[in-house]
Amino acid sequence: MKDGGRKQGVMTPCAACKLLRRRCAHDCVFAPYFPADEPHKFGSVHKVFGASNVNKMLQELPEHQRSDAVSSMVYEANARVRDPVYGCVGAISSLQQQVDVLQTQLAQAQAEVVHMKIHQSSSSSDQHQSSPSSENVYHLGSY
Amino acid sequence: MKDGGRKQGVMTPCAACKLLRRRCAHDCVFAPYFPADEPHKFGSVHKVFGASNVNKMLQELPEHQRSDAVSSMVYEANARVRDPVYGCVGAISSLQQQVDVLQTQLAQAQAEVVHMKIHQSSSSSDQHQSSPSSENVYHLGSY
Numbered sequence: 001m002k003d004g005g006r007k008q009g010v011m012t013p014c015a016a017c018k019l020l021r022r023r024c025a026h027d028c029v030f031a032p033y034f035p036a037d038e039p040h041k042f043g044s045v046h047k048v049f050g051a052s053n054v055n056k057m058l059q060e061l062p063e064h065q066r067s068d069a070v071s072s073m074v075y076e077a078n079a080r081v082r083d084p085v086y087g088c089v090g091a092i093s094s095l096q097q098q099v100d101v102l103q104t105q106l107a108q109a110q111a112e113v114v115h116m117k118i119h120q121s122s123s124s125s126d127q128h129q130s131s132p133s134s135e136n137v138y139h140l141g142s143y
Numbered sequence: 144m145k146d147g148g149r150k151q152g153v154m155t156p157c158a159a160c161k162l163l164r165r166r167c168a169h170d171c172v173f174a175p176y177f178p179a180d181e182p183h184k185f186g187s188v189h190k191v192f193g194a195s196n197v198n199k200m201l202q203e204l205p206e207h208q209r210s211d212a213v214s215s216m217v218y219e220a221n222a223r224v225r226d227p228v229y230g231c232v233g234a235i236s237s238l239q240q241q242v243d244v245l246q247t248q249l250a251q252a253q254a255e256v257v258h259m260k261i262h263q264s265s266s267s268s269d270q271h272q273s274s275p276s277s278e279n280v281y282h283l284g285s286y
Contacts, residue, residue: 048200050193057227065228072232076219084200085208088231089215095238102245109252116259 015042020051029058033070041074048077158185163194172201176213184217191220 016030017023019042024031034042045054054073058066079088086093156167157174162185167174177185188197197216201209222231229236 048192048196050196053191053193057223061227069228072229075232076223076230080200080219084204085212086215087219088235089218091235092231092238095235095242099238099241099245102242102249106245106249106252109249109256112256113252113259116256116263120259120263 012036015039016046016051019043019046029055033058033067044077044081045070045073048080049073155179158182159189159194162186162189172198176201176210187220187224188213188216191223192216 013022013024013036014028014031015034015036015038017028018036019039030042034045049057057073058069061069076088079091083090156165156179157171158177158179158181159173160167160171161179162182173185177188192200200212200216204212219231222234226233
């Protein structure tokens with residue numbers, strides 16, 4: 001059977017067509033990305049973006065980019081279902097805070113390294129210049 | 144006029160009602176968040192989520208959370224218009240990479256600090272033990 005998969009697909013509609021209660025056509029734009037055995041994937045995308053918007057967005061993209069677009073839409077939709085106020089913008093904002101904290105900690109650690117290097121090189125040059133005597137002599141001399 | 148703002152609103156519909164070509168009712172759910180002078184704000188939200196989904200999402204939230212929900216939806220919609228494949232998931236993924244890089248750099252800097260502290264304390268104890276200072280005299284005295 002030359003188009004076995006989709007022929008079978010007509011009998012077993014994809015998750016999108018099943019939810020939308022429509023016939024899953026041979027060239028259904030949803031079928032490659034919303035298989036019948038993953039109904040929740042389309043469920044959240046449909047709830048958040050709406051089937052007709054998802055359809056339109058997919059049609060506007062070349063085929064090789066549609067799978068990534070579906071993945072990102074499913075991620076975004078699930079985030080919005082979990083957090084109806086902030087959706088995945090909540091994740092962006094918390095990652096941005098994490099970046100800020102890490103940048104501050106990194107700057108502190110790097111400053112400490114620089115400080116220690118300066119201290120180390122000055123104490124090693126002190127050591128070179130000030131053998132037992134010189135420092136003591138200096139101290140004694142200052143009395 | 145006791146309800147001047149919305150009375151005027153009936154004559155100047157909010158950006159959402161203007162785009163949807165419908166009468167902007169006194170209790171329009173969009174009006175407080177999509178003023179007439181910011182038409183693009185509703186434009187992208189409508190394109191990405193669809194007016195009826197936005198309406199439904201707002202209705203499901205208590206009023207004090209709607210403004211934040213609109214801001215995050217506008218942010219998300221603009222990101223999806225700019226990048227139809229990854230939307231704001233692109234920002235999440237690039238922030239996640241930034242966090243990974245910063246965590247590695249921080250771990251390296253902290254390891255360097257620890258290494259230098261160990262080196263410093265071992266070299267200062269070497270110095271204490273080996274230099275003919277007063278401390279050595281004390282040590283000798285204690286024998």
